[in-house]
Amino acid sequence: MARAVARREATRGVAICGSGVGACVVANKAPGMRACLIHEACSARQGVEDDDLNVLGGLMVGHAVDREPVKTVRAGGIQR
Secondary structure (H helix, E strand, C coil), X not given: CHXXXXXXXXXXXXXXXXXXXXXXXXXXXXXXXXXXXXXXXXXXXXXXXXXXXXXXXXXXXXXXHHHHHHHXXXXXXXXX
């Protein structure tokens, strides 16, 4: 996923692992990656708009809550 984003085959990605830390560390090894551990919608929006994040990672807060950051970024019409 990180390589696809780095090659611009995808705009953004979601890396999911137990804590999200390992997924972000690995994603950030690809050139041009800006992956960060995100657990809620506000940080997801701010990360994409202000910090140009292109990968969100994590799964510690539960499946229903974990979908909210992704929905926020997609529904917000954020263009980067």
